[in-house]
Amino acid sequence: MLISPKRRSHTLNSSAYVQLLDLAKYFGKVKALDGLTLDIAEGELVALLGPSGCGKTTALRALAGLQELDRGAMIVDGQDVTFQKASNRGMGMVFQAYSLFPHMTARENVEYGLRLRVHKTSGQKRKARSAELLELVGLSTHASHYPYQLSGGQQQRVALARAIAISPKVLLLDEPLSALDAKVRTQLREEIRRIQVELGTTTLFVTHDQEEALGIADRVGVMRNGQLEQIAAPAELYDRPKTAFVAEFVGLTNPIAGKVSGGSIEILGGVVKTLPGSITSGSGIALVRPESIDVVASKSGNATVFSASFLGATCRLTISMRDGARITAQLPSPDATGLGAGAGVNVSLLDIPVFVKAAG
Template sequence: MRPRTTGEVDLDTSVFRLDGVTKRYGDLVALDNATLDAGENEYISFLGPSGSGKTTLLRVIAGFEAPEAGRVFFNGKDITNLPAHERGIGFVFQNFALFPHLSVIQNVSFGLTHGKSGLNAAEIERRSLEMIEIVGLSGMQGRGVDQISGGQRQRVALARTLTMQPKLVLLDEPLGALDANLRGRMRNELRAIRERLGVTFVHVTGSETEALAMGDRVVVLDRGRIIQIGTPGEVYGSPASPDVAHFLNRFNLFEGKLAKGTFTGPFGAVPAAHAVRSDRDIYAVRYDRMQAVDPSAPVSGPAIRARFVASEYLGSSVMNFFEAGDGHVIEMEHHLSLGAPQTFEPRQDYLLTWNPEQAIVFGREVA
């Protein structure tokens, strides 16, 4: 499958480009003919399940892994065979990779102090303190890294990378160690840093919410292949395959049969004039597009009978869980900005219905 793309970058102005990159570990194909490019001051999110190739792709760009096939370009130069330390690309490791015997500021300034920055001690300290402030650690510069939390150590690692002022920063699950409040704050701060410094960020995450919130473009990977590239709005609103819809964790997916413009599933036969080509016949309905009504109520569109199981309050929305007769769990989301949520009787049956024009149909038989 060729990945669906929007807003493709002019190759003459791209910061980095991958052309047909393949990476294997024995019989395992970690990357399969990956092609991708990124422009200046762009934020790209890599999204996919564990083992999809996200981190391997980062490591190939950084130079920690060599591809068996394909080329890697950075700032217009072929760097496929260039050692990692000569690429000028920043990398924030998932395990922090800090020096435990050094203080926060000593870790942050390490690259400037021991590299070829040409800066004097006062300028190194100024730049390091600026980055410490940007990542929200002001006042902690003198502490040892064993005296701060895991989330704070993650931010030290980010500040250390940014002090080198790279044109490209690779972030491997950078928010994974942070609590929910700090994750929200750091999302905004990372984007502000990118815009302020004119840096391109490539951000690996297994969180669909994080990928959509952070990226100017989202790259979805599965089993070593890039299966969709697009803006967050396109990926969320028009997933290119059932797998993408599944990774987004925002769609109910129903198996069935697409034939002659009609999809037949557990809800009966529904017109499906427009479908996305796929190797499977799948009918997808977003959680927030579904409604529940009394089983005796008349409905004009498709509907499926399901028993209410439980509700979950998420702050800005409420998730309701229903179980169909075949055991399929169906989720329905209500945004509280639209008003008070419905209440449902435990273990009672309801009809779940939706506007078929808002569904996405995937199928092998596409006109």
């Protein structure tokens, strides 16, 4: 994970470079956007994360000018762009589907936006710029290749270079990695981050893949039903979710019932603090992260291992509790040595605050 210390210091503030204010878009009864408000600081990479139909792509397309809105305003660099045509907004966009112009070479694709600029860039400068950008995305040797001669990952790199070529006010990435295989996806994800940090381009990245979002974004916004459920730095979002939806959507959780009182919950024979936003009293369901569960081998313990999956650095155990409930725990692989299926274990909670939602 590449993290720029400079960008880490960004917080929501009035000096936002991009402001989305109360955006709403309704398709019949479906609320694609229902009062979305979001600020992005200059040079920041914000990822919008959420399930299908949560409105994340609609938000991105609205900012690009490709989606008309029913309500709301969008301000970029102090300018109201709400009613500006997409072709005049100066946004660079990379699409989920391969979008290179098939009749142009990689270089011509990258140069396309430059050729259309109002102050037409001279041929010489254009060539230099496209060469520089293809170099940046590691494809200088493929400049004269046509899209059909490039792999999916290479096509998306060229698309990225093409979007950056026009020095966009905001770089918009609409699930650019979802059509790629896992290895290329991880590699390209990190490259996108490297390039974004290098150029300092303000970026909005839409994805349904939480690993992608948490892996490269300065802040991640979780969307649901057209609204922003929570926006925070990846670690905060993961460790301190403010709603049950965020806790359950980001990362894995084990729902474990317990009794809440005085800002704590009693579960698995222990007491842990609850996070702000949790219910404050009565029966609740704690949403416990697999890594917050401590598992120790013990023949007279309170559970048995049902199955174990080795994931490399960590090991994931599915554990059957005495009452028949199943929970998932994740331990560093060395700690899980000998904990195979059927092994007796004692399960307890680490002292990490948990989010608690109301039971039922």
